[in-house]
Amino acid sequence: MSRALAGPxxxxxxxxxxxxNFFERLLPKKLSWFRCLGGLALVTFIVxxxxxxxxLFFYDPSPLKAFNSVQHIKHAxxxxxxxxxxxxxxxxIMIGLVIAHLIRVLFKGAYKRPRELNWxxxxxxxxxxxxMGYTGTxxxxxxxxxWNAENIQNSSQAYASTVGYGTTTEAKNEVEIxxxxxxxxxxxxxxxxxxxxxxxxLIICTFMAFxxxxxxxxxxxxxx
Amino acid sequence: xxxxxxxxxxxxxxxxxxNELLRHLLVVFVLIAVLLLGVIFLPESAQEAxxxxxxxxxxxPVWYLLPIHELSKLVPERAVFLGxxxxxxxxLLSVPLWxxxxxxxxxxxxxxxxxxxxxxxxxxxxxxxxRLS
Numbered sequence: 001m002s003r004a005l006a007g008p009x010x011x012x013x014x015x016x017x018x019x020x021n022f023f024e025r026l027l028p029k030k031l032s033w034f035r036c037l038g039g040l041a042l043v044t045f046i047v048x049x050x051x052x053x054x055x056l057f058f059y060d061p062s063p064l065k066a067f068n069s070v071q072h073i074k075h076a077x078x079x080x081x082x083x084x085x086x087x088x089x090x091x092x093i094m095i096g097l098v099i100a101h102l103i104r105v106l107f108k109g110a111y112k113r114p115r116e117l118n119w120x121x122x123x124x125x126x127x128x129x130x131x132m133g134y135t136g137t138x139x140x141x142x143x144x145x146x147w148n149a150e151n152i153q154n155s156s157q158a159y160a161s162t163v164g165y166g167t168t169t170e171a172k173n174e175v176e177i178x179x180x181x182x183x184x185x186x187x188x189x190x191x192x193x194x195x196x197x198x199x200x201x202l203i204i205c206t207f208m209a210f211x212x213x214x215x216x217x218x219x220x221x222x223x224x
Numbered sequence: 225x226x227x228x229x230x231x232x233x234x235x236x237x238x239x240x241x242x243n244e245l246l247r248h249l250l251v252v253f254v255l256i257a258v259l260l261l262g263v264i265f266l267p268e269s270a271q272e273a274x275x276x277x278x279x280x281x282x283x284x285p286v287w288y289l290l291p292i293h294e295l296s297k298l299v300p301e302r303a304v305f306l307g308x309x310x311x312x313x314x315x316l317l318s319v320p321l322w323x324x325x326x327x328x329x330x331x332x333x334x335x336x337x338x339x340x341x342x343x344x345x346x347x348x349x350x351x352x353x354x355r356l357s
Contacts, residue, residue, distance in 0.1 A: 021225070025240035028232055036251045043252055047259065082263065089262035093255070095288045106319070106340055109328030116320040123316045134289060219226025 028220070035220060037101035038122075042208070044094035051087040052197065055080075059139070061193035066141035091133055098126050115218050121211040128204050135196040141189055284354065291347045294354035 058077045060069040073080035102122060105111055111119035228237055238244065285293045292309070299305045315322075323336040330337050 022241050022245075023239070025225075026228055026237040027240055027244050028228055029236055029238050033247075033251070036248065039248065040251060040255050043255055044259075085263045085266065086259060089259055089266055092286065092288070093259060093262065099288070103344070107330060109323070109330075109333070111320050112323070112326065112328065113320075119320050120317055123319070127313055127316075130288060130292075133286065137286060137289070216225050219228070 031220065034104055037097050037104060038215075041094055041097040041101060044090050044097060045204070045208075047090045048087060048094060049201065051083045051090065052201075054083045055087060056197060061139070061190050063141060063189050066139065066189060070140045091136060095129050095133055098129050102126055115214070118211060118214045118218065121207050121214065125204060125207050125211065128200055128207065132196060132200045132204070135192045135200065138189070138192050139196060287351065287355075290354035291350035294350040294357070297354075297357075 055073060058069055058073045058080060060066055070084075073084050075081070077083075105119065105122065284290065295308065296305050299308060322339075323333065325333065325336075327333055
């Protein structure tokens with residue numbers, strides 16, 4: 001390893017970065033295993049991004065085709081069942097890990113000076129992943145829980161209904177829908193889609209970058 | 225990057241590579257195993273959405289949205305509901321302002337700690353009520 005690290009006389013910035021952060025970095029021995037919760041949440045986020053990108057190739061966010069495309073992903077697309085289920089399970093595990101991480105930080109008092117900004121960015125990340133989960137549950141455009149649909153609907157005046165597996169009636173500005181069925185706005189679905197695949201992930205990445213930078217700067221709170 | 229050599233004796237420290245890295249990898253493998261177990265054992269019905277023509281959905285929101293869903297049922301007025309959510313978010317973000325003592329041990333924070341427990345019990349109760357209703 002010493003030969004590998006020796007390299008040129010003046011190491012490049014990358015080599016120095018790897019050497020400082022990887023080979024010569026020292027950490028306290030007595031650290032709890034629970035400190036891994038934040039890192040695990042990051043791993044599940046990466047899984048979510050990977051499976052989400054795969055699902056993007058098959059999902060159609062138009063109100064008339066969304067449900068059909070989800071059925072296609074689950075039953076016809078190559079490994080679509082695996083990607084969709086990994087995405088579903090991963091979302092729940094990620095949110096569970098973020099909540100567990102936050103509760104641990106709360107109980108350990110790790111939000112105290114000088115880590116206030118770590119807390120603010122972390123709590124913001126929790127709210128963002130919850131909103132991400134919320135927008136995600138509406139995307140199959142099926143018979144989702146009415147509460148989800150009602151909330152989306154409130155953002156728009158135009159409604160549409162679908163019949164069967166998306167082989168539907170034309171979308172009108174306002175149509176009658178089956179009694180008790182959910183109503184999802186025509187405009188709500190694409191806007192939720194953009195929020196879910198672009199806007200919220202970008203904000204999450206920004207907050208994560210800040211969170212990790214601050215964590216590196218202030219260090220692990222336990223036991224300091 | 226934080227330099228721990230200032231706070232610990234050399235024998236209390238260990239290198240990131242390979243000790244810590246192996247530990248991280250082990251935990252990540254456990255996570256992947258849990259993910260795959262979820263994929264295998266989670267019932268298909270949990271993610272199946274029915275077409276809209278099937279009528280009203282009987283499914284409940286996912287577990288992490290249950291407390292918010294239950295709150296929305298308790299507070300039907302949308303403005304008030306959003307106001308409560310906004311207040312809760314503000315309280316969560318301002319936790320470092322509420323607890324400004326330097327003490328980190330739980331039993332040395334007798335005022336702050338019970339409030340946290342009460343908040344967690346309220347959130348958990350809302351979720352359980354939402355699940356059972």
